[in-house]
Amino acid sequence: MAFYLLITLGFRFISAESLLPQPQNVEVVSYNMDAIVKWEAPLTSLKNLTYTAEYRMPSTASFYTVCKATKEHRCDFGKLPSCHGNYQFRVRIELEGNTSSWAETPNFSLKKGTVIGPPNVTLVTKGGALGAVEVNIQNPVLKISSLKEAYSKVEYNIRYWKKTDKKDVSEREMVTEQRVRLKPLEPNTRYCVQVQVYIPMPHNNTGQYSKAACVMSTTNNTATVASTMNNVMAFYLLITLGFRFISAESLLPQPQNVEVVSYNMDAIVKWEAPLTSLKNLTYTAEYRMPSTASFYTVCKATKEHRCDFGKLPSCHGNYQFRVRIELEGNNSSWAETPNFSLKKGTVIGPPNVTLVTKGVALGAVEVNIQNPVLKISSLKEAYSKVEYNIRYWKKTDKKDVSEREMVTEQRVRLKPLEPNTRYCVQVQVYIPMPHNNTGQYSKAACVMSTTNNTATGELSTSSTTSPFSLTHPSPLSSTFFIIIKDPTHPSTSCSHSYRLVDGIRA
Numbered sequence: 001m002a003f004y005l006l007i008t009l010g011f012r013f014i015s016a017e018s019l020l021p022q023p024q025n026v027e028v029v030s031y032n033m034d035a036i037v038k039w040e041a042p043l044t045s046l047k048n049l050t051y052t053a054e055y056r057m058p059s060t061a062s063f064y065t066v067c068k069a070t071k072e073h074r075c076d077f078g079k080l081p082s083c084h085g086n087y088q089f090r091v092r093i094e095l096e097g098n099t100s101s102w103a104e105t106p107n108f109s110l111k112k113g114t115v116i117g118p119p120n121v122t123l124v125t126k127g128g129a130l131g132a133v134e135v136n137i138q139n140p141v142l143k144i145s146s147l148k149e150a151y152s153k154v155e156y157n158i159r160y161w162k163k164t165d166k167k168d169v170s171e172r173e174m175v176t177e178q179r180v181r182l183k184p185l186e187p188n189t190r191y192c193v194q195v196q197v198y199i200p201m202p203h204n205n206t207g208q209y210s211k212a213a214c215v216m217s218t219t220n221n222t223a224t225v226a227s228t229m230n231n232v233m234a235f236y237l238l239i240t241l242g243f244r245f246i247s248a249e250s251l252l253p254q255p256q257n258v259e260v261v262s263y264n265m266d267a268i269v270k271w272e273a274p275l276t277s278l279k280n281l282t283y284t285a286e287y288r289m290p291s292t293a294s295f296y297t298v299c300k301a302t303k304e305h306r307c308d309f310g311k312l313p314s315c316h317g318n319y320q321f322r323v324r325i326e327l328e329g330n331n332s333s334w335a336e337t338p339n340f341s342l343k344k345g346t347v348i349g350p351p352n353v354t355l356v357t358k359g360v361a362l363g364a365v366e367v368n369i370q371n372p373v374l375k376i377s378s379l380k381e382a383y384s385k386v387e388y389n390i391r392y393w394k395k396t397d398k399k400d401v402s403e404r405e406m407v408t409e410q411r412v413r414l415k416p417l418e419p420n421t422r423y424c425v426q427v428q429v430y431i432p433m434p435h436n437n438t439g440q441y442s443k444a445a446c447v448m449s450t451t452n453n454t455a456t457g458e459l460s461t462s463s464t465t466s467p468f469s470l471t472h473p474s475p476l477s478s479t480f481f482i483i484i485k486d487p488t489h490p491s492t493s494c495s496h497s498y499r500l501v502d503g504i505r506a
Contacts, residue, residue, distance in 0.1 A: 290317025
């Protein structure tokens with residue numbers, strides 16, 4: 001009755017944190033002392049998930065909320081209070097008043113973990129000695145304070161070469177000045193220079209190299225100036241012309257780390273935003289069917305970093321997916337995936353396994369296997385040959401595991417087993433060559449082997465769906481059995497079967 005009341009009350013006494021999975025792969029990305037936390041949605045069929053992201057300052061107990069109820073998979077924490085000490089970040093999922101537990105990052109030091117961007121470099125030959133080049137270094141602008149305020153010691157690594165001979169590179173390391181003269185160089189020769197910031201121990205942070213700036217060393221004191229900012233004037237002129245002669249694809253970066261995730265023949269494409277300060281980016285994602293030239297748009301102008309392609313037309317052949325960024329009428333070039341085969345690349349989920357001992361031989365256990373449900377067709381329609389790997393063991397001895405591999409039947413009898421002994425069984429789908437796809441093992445189902453042909457009263461199942469877990473991508477519904485014993489009559493019991501739908505008994 002108590003269990004029934006909990007069901008009818010809609011899980012009011014069950015912690016909501018046990019019902020929602022955590023965000024996955026939470027990480028901190030920092031560029032020039034900013035802080036962006038990224039994460040992925042869990043592998044679930046739930047829709048309309050929102051996220052809240054917080055941070056805790058060094059040596060404080062309280063967390064501060066920055067992004068609340070966002071649908072994006074990232075949170076820009078902006079300008080944090082200080083570049084010193086270790087920060088902790090955390091993210092959780094919310095859905096209809098319920099929340100997951102927090103997914104927390106390890107302690108993160110901005111001074112150690114930030115990516116220090118390239119400095120601005122200007123090369124000057126005016127007034128220098130014969131063949132010399134002067135390198136002027138301007139530190140990158142940080143989100144918090146200045147480079148020299150953040151670090152007690154700042155050094156620079158300089159590399160330079162003749163433009164006609166990129167293999168012969170000279171280097172000057174651990175330079176502390178921001179105005180450096182390179183000499184002796186060959187006069188009247190074009191040299192190229194790159195500079196990176198280096199922060200020595202204890203932070204040991206090596207920054208990004210600047211773009212190459214090139215200049216002609218002179219034979220007199222005539223002025224020659226080259227800079228990584230030389231292109232700014234040309235860019236400015238193009239801006240004033242309204243981008244008429246620039247391809248918009250060259251102005252927006254592509255989405256990063258585009259990948260296909262497939263579970264039971266669905267297709268979800270995930271990507272990350274590029275490391276950029278641009279806001280309000282949207283994405284369009286498309287796919288192309290096998291042996292066709294046209295792409296079909298599925299997600300258009302979405303702000304999310306994933307696209308669920310739903311039920312594709314066929315499980316056969318190779319698909320290609322692509323994603324691009326859009327901003328105010330401009331778009332990036334397409335970021336394309338390699339060809340993807342659903343039959344090879346999908347993760348085949350666990351089958352449903354039922355163990356029966358009623359009516360079987362002494363000590364035997366019958367294993368009934370129900371194939372996982374695919375997004376497209378059935379498992380046996382998708383693959384010409386389906387096999388199963390079965391492993392089983394005494395519940396008291398998990399180390400002594402027996403296996404039966406490459407089984408083709410879905411109703412298998414395990415024998416001889418010790419009578420009156422509890423055995424546990426797991427099953428996985430295996431698709432042999434040429435696909436060579438090994439599925440996930442089912443959860444362990446356990447049953448007592450019998451001493452005769454009488455029913456044990458036990459029906460053990462290993463369902464792919466649990467009424468108390470949303471981590472598996474399937475609807476929140478399951479059939480389960482409850483054995484209710486009458487405490488006044490220990491010898492009697494009654495069995496009821498319930499169907500749980502969204503927390504309510506059906």
